[in-house]
Amino acid sequence: MAGVKNSIIWFRKGLRLHDNPALLEACKDAKHVYPVFVLDPHFLQQSSYKVSVNRYNFLLESLEDLQRSFQARGSRLLVLRGKPEEVFPRVFQEWGITQLCFEHDTEPYAKARDAAVRALAAAAGVEVVSPVSHTLYDTDMLVARNGGSAPLTMQSFTKLVDRVGDPPAPAPDPPAAIPPPAEGMPSAAPADTGVPSWQEVGFKEPPLTIFKGGETEALARLEASFKDPKWVAGFQKPDTDPSAWERPSTTVLSPYLKFGCLSARAFHARLLEVYRAHPAHSQPPVSLRGQLLWRELFYTVGSTTPNFHRMAGNPVCKQIDWDDNPEFLAAWREARTGFPWIDAIMTQLRTWGWMHHLARHSVACFLTRGDLYVSWERGVEVFEEHLIDQDHYLNAANWMWLSASAFFSQYFRVYSPIVFGRKYDPEGRFIRKFLPVLKDMPAKYIYEPWNAPLEVQRKAGCVIGRDYPAPIVDHAVASKACIARMAAAYRRSKGEGGGDGNDSGGEGGSGGGAAAGRKKAAAAASGGVGRGKKAAAAAAGEKPATGRGKAAAIAKGDGAASGKAAGGGSKRQRTLKETLQAAASDA
DNA sequence: TATTTGTTGCAGTG
DNA sequence: CACTGCAACAAATA
Numbered sequence A: 001m002a003g004v005k006n007s008i009i010w011f012r013k014g015l016r017l018h019d020n021p022a023l024l025e026a027c028k029d030a031k032h033v034y035p036v037f038v039l040d041p042h043f044l045q046q047s048s049y050k051v052s053v054n055r056y057n058f059l060l061e062s063l064e065d066l067q068r069s070f071q072a073r074g075s076r077l078l079v080l081r082g083k084p085e086e087v088f089p090r091v092f093q094e095w096g097i098t099q100l101c102f103e104h105d106t107e108p109y110a111k112a113r114d115a116a117v118r119a120l121a122a123a124a125g126v127e128v129v130s131p132v133s134h135t136l137y138d139t140d141m142l143v144a145r146n147g148g149s150a151p152l153t154m155q156s157f158t159k160l161v162d163r164v165g166d167p168p169a170p171a172p173d174p175p176a177a178i179p180p181p182a183e184g185m186p187s188a189a190p191a192d193t194g195v196p197s198w199q200e201v202g203f204k205e206p207p208l209t210i211f212k213g214g215e216t217e218a219l220a221r222l223e224a225s226f227k228d229p230k231w232v233a234g235f236q237k238p239d240t241d242p243s244a245w246e247r248p249s250t251t252v253l254s255p256y257l258k259f260g261c262l263s264a265r266a267f268h269a270r271l272l273e274v275y276r277a278h279p280a281h282s283q284p285p286v287s288l289r290g291q292l293l294w295r296e297l298f299y300t301v302g303s304t305t306p307n308f309h310r311m312a313g314n315p316v317c318k319q320i321d322w323d324d325n326p327e328f329l330a331a332w333r334e335a336r337t338g339f340p341w342i343d344a345i346m347t348q349l350r351t352w353g354w355m356h357h358l359a360r361h362s363v364a365c366f367l368t369r370g371d372l373y374v375s376w377e378r379g380v381e382v383f384e385e386h387l388i389d390q391d392h393y394l395n396a397a398n399w400m401w402l403s404a405s406a407f408f409s410q411y412f413r414v415y416s417p418i419v420f421g422r423k424y425d426p427e428g429r430f431i432r433k434f435l436p437v438l439k440d441m442p443a444k445y446i447y448e449p450w451n452a453p454l455e456v457q458r459k460a461g462c463v464i465g466r467d468y469p470a471p472i473v474d475h476a477v478a479s480k481a482c483i484a485r486m487a488a489a490y491r492r493s494k495g496e497g498g499g500d501g502n503d504s505g506g507e508g509g510s511g512g513g514a515a516a517g518r519k520k521a522a523a524a525a526s527g528g529v530g531r532g533k534k535a536a537a538a539a540a541g542e543k544p545a546t547g548r549g550k551a552a553a554i555a556k557g558d559g560a561a562s563g564k565a566a567g568g569g570s571k572r573q574r575t576l577k578e579t580l581q582a583a584a585s586d587a
Numbered sequence B: 001t002a003t004t005t006g007t008t009g010c011a012g013t014g
Numbered sequence C: 001c002a003c004t005g006c007a008a009c010a011a012a013t014a
Helices: A021-027 A053-072 A084-095 A108-123 A139-145 A154-164 A215-226 A229-234 A254-259 A264-277 A288-302 A326-333 A340-352 A357-370 A376-386 A392-402 A419-424 A429-434 A454-459 A475-496 A510-525 A533-540 A551-557 A576-586
Strands: A005-011 A030-039 A078-081 A099-102 A127-129
Touching (some): A021 A030, A021 A099, A021 A127, A030 A053, A053 A215, A084 A108, A154 A288, A340 A419, A357 A392, A376 A392
Parallel strands (some): A005 A030, A099 A127
């Protein structure tokens, strides 16, 4: 069909040709298609937004891959320099553009940027088409289907998507030939629109990550994982090994999902295929599909919550009295806490820009509620700079989770910076890899080298305090203190009843105490039987159930106290969901 | 209202 | 390896 329009496909995320509905729309009936990426100074080191060379180069590699893909289809990618709001009015006019297509993006910066560009397009008489393809679903639709507010738990989210049904199928591949930009357009001059190198962008140090950007690499990585369908079907996230680095125990598809080199929908569709062939497959939240649902949940909550990346003014975030401790923060950031497991992970972050999910848990818990009691917001900033898979909503959500500020509240479950890693890697291979100064430390001491006799330290060529720092805290002491401070912060937040100024009346801390007393009594009522599976099964006369729960039946059976003691708890705390709804309706 | 459940804690016991 | 105590949270469920 003869082309009748000149269109721009504006790449931002979604750096791929597969499952790209915006690209298909741009190609439809087009005379000239202009594939554009704008190197926005907002995302450069020089601006307030910090980005490591690892992630920036991952972006550049992804653009080079896109460039090759367009060249193979008789076109080329145009990398334009400048702010989108300044670039587009110029090229709209110069290229005679009638349509602008880009993938919908729900991040705060993107929303503002896209609103500005939409206004400029409208002023120039340019039609805008902006389909959803970064997430599985249109997250606004999910919110609407959930009654106007985002779900806040995986359980409720899973129910919601079950009700909504499978996400849309991936879009078909683009045509084998794409009408190229017109000849002789100054702003599209090949000499000025190539993909720059990291040096040209202004970085001084080379990227060190082992992961290469681009759609081609993403699809190859996906295929590599799916070569073993049994592994895919049986995947359970909590069972994967955070210390595996030669062959990571997870897919490492996150950076490709972040930049959209891989379509979440394409990934999801492949998973459903495998699941059909393996009916006994694992389930959300621990399955591979569950990982995509976590991403979806956090995009959904994040995009509807004000100040999601901060504590203040964030209605889902517990307000906690974190310490401002620049020394602790610097030691953590610079991998010199004196805990080899923590410092090795932080070194992996700074060199590779990627760590296993549970490794992130270790260092995040350590920085915040576990040991250092530094705000999760500082952790967000460090991860935001270094992670190649840094993703605005996921980063904030996971930090809130680990710091027990939102989504997760069992703050007394603290990761040990010594024993957690040792469970997976008793020889300390991971530590030896990323902290070579400890490579000759005997396995017995490698997670706590300060306990090695001086003679052993000398022999290993690593004397604590000289070659490697002494631990900055005593974990046993620090974690106890942190738990106590978390308990106090939780009590305060109960007393304040939600903190949006519209609270349902508080009794200033005493409510928390009463509640704690009630719980204690309830625990006592279970008569020390606890939550054991065997005891529960014996009582119920059945095989062990999944949970800790049935002990309660025993408690009832032996006539122990009814768990009603220490009353006074009639006042009910406002739930997170209610707080969020109130915040949403205020807005 | 009471009880159970929640992607991923640890130390101690038998 | 299974279980319990630790000290005890918030949401979902019954």
